[in-house]
Amino acid sequence: MLEVKGVVKRFGGLVALNKVSLSVKEREFLGLIGPNGSGKTTLFNVITGYYRPEEGRVYYRGDDITGLRPHLIVKKGIARTFQIPKPFGRLTVLENVMSAAMYGRKAASRSEAKEIAMDWLEYVRLKEKADVEAKALNIVERKLMELARALSTGPDLLLLDELVAGLNPSEMMEVVKLVRKLVDERGLTIIMVEHVMKAVMSISDRVFVLHRGAKLAEGSPQEVSRDPKVIEAYLGEPIQV
Numbered sequence: 001m002l003e004v005k006g007v008v009k010r011f012g013g014l015v016a017l018n019k020v021s022l023s024v025k026e027r028e029f030l031g032l033i034g035p036n037g038s039g040k041t042t043l044f045n046v047i048t049g050y051y052r053p054e055e056g057r058v059y060y061r062g063d064d065i066t067g068l069r070p071h072l073i074v075k076k077g078i079a080r081t082f083q084i085p086k087p088f089g090r091l092t093v094l095e096n097v098m099s100a101a102m103y104g105r106k107a108a109s110r111s112e113a114k115e116i117a118m119d120w121l122e123y124v125r126l127k128e129k130a131d132v133e134a135k136a137l138n139i140v141e142r143k144l145m146e147l148a149r150a151l152s153t154g155p156d157l158l159l160l161d162e163l164v165a166g167l168n169p170s171e172m173m174e175v176v177k178l179v180r181k182l183v184d185e186r187g188l189t190i191i192m193v194e195h196v197m198k199a200v201m202s203i204s205d206r207v208f209v210l211h212r213g214a215k216l217a218e219g220s221p222q223e224v225s226r227d228p229k230v231i232e233a234y235l236g237e238p239i240q241v
Contacts, residue, residue, distance in 0.1 A: 001026045001189055002047070002157060007056030009042055016042045018213040019056070024157070029183050030191045031204030031221070035234050038210040040193045041083065044159050048080050049073045060157070075105055079155035083162045085146040089135030096134050097121060097148045104153030113152075120148040124178060140171050147175075151182075158182065160192040164199050172196060176203050197235070201225060209234065 002024040009017040017039045024030050032040050045051040047058055052067035059065065060076055068076075087096050097117035101108045108116055121127045124144040129137065137145060143163055150158060160179065164172040180203045182188045194200040200207065200221075207224040209217040211234065217227045224230055 001028075001061060002191075003059040004043070004047065005057050005059070007043070007046055007053045007058065009039075009046055009051055009053045016213050017046065017053070020210070020213070020215060021056075022208055022215070022218075024189060024191060026156075026189055027183055027187055028189055029180065029203055029205045031200040031207040032191055032193045032210065033195070033197070033200055033207060033224075033234065034210035034216070037212075039213040040210055041161055042213075043210070044080060044161055044191075044193065047073075048078060048159065071103070074103075074153050074155075077105055077154065077156040078159070079104075079150040079153045079157075080159035081143075081146045081150050081161055081163055083165070085142040087134035087137070087142060087145060089133065091134055092131050093121065093126060093134055093137065093141075093145055094118070094130040096145060097152050100149040101152040101154075106154050116152050116154075117148070120151045121145075123151070124148045139166050143167070143175070147178075155188065157189045157191075160190060160194075162193055162195065164194060164196055172199055179203065197225075 004020060004022050007017050007020045020043060034040055046053050049068050049070040057064055057066045060078060065073055065076060094117055097120060098113040101113035101116040121130055124147055126141060126144050126148065129141060164175050167175060176199050183190055192200060204221055207221050209224060209230050216233060217224055217230050
């Protein structure tokens with residue numbers, strides 16, 4: 001479904017991504033992990049058109065989307081969340097999510113966008129907050145609204161950037177269950193950047209590890225959690241999966 005081939009991204013003298021290649025199959029849940037500064041969000045920015053790589057290509061369903069503008073990549077069926085949600089504070093939760101549907105893959109009409117938005121707000125359990133101004137939401141609710149906005153664009157491939165960061169353990173596991181159902185019940189494909197190892201290891205089909213801008217390891221959660229290179233560079237100790 002997605003192929004990243006030999007991508008290089010530099011910022012001045014800093015090589016943020018160094019010939020990174022990965023592939024993702026349809027309806028797969030890929031966990032993307034690594035230390036801070038390892039290139040995870042930069043890779044998301046390359047895939048979604050925010051950065052153009054100096055070398056390498058990105059293919060989605062066989063089409064070369066390298067450097068395509070973000071709004072055109074959304075039209076292809078790729079959506080993402082951001083580490084720090086930035087809602088339109090004076091708009092309601094419903095209006096925030098409707099805006100995503102109206103400018104998303106199918107350019108929904110206002111009435112269609114409202115229906116789409118309400119469906120996803122119900123899915124993420126924010127329906128009762130639909131008429132609340134987004135600036136009044138707490139961090140958990142903002143994260144869930146960010147997820148609903150991305151889903152309302154109509155993606156087949158969803159990129160989640162530290163969605164459960166800042167949540168307590170019970171909140172985290174609730175969100176993890178919601179996200180896993182998107183693959184198992186809705187047929188989406190997901191790449192998830194996360195530092196909370198309990199979350200990413202519990203729901204990923206496969207894990208890809210970045211370190212200093214390059215691939216360090218790749219495999220099942222069990223394989224990666226016991227890889228000596230990953231333990232030394234990132235985990236510190238083996239993780240029970």
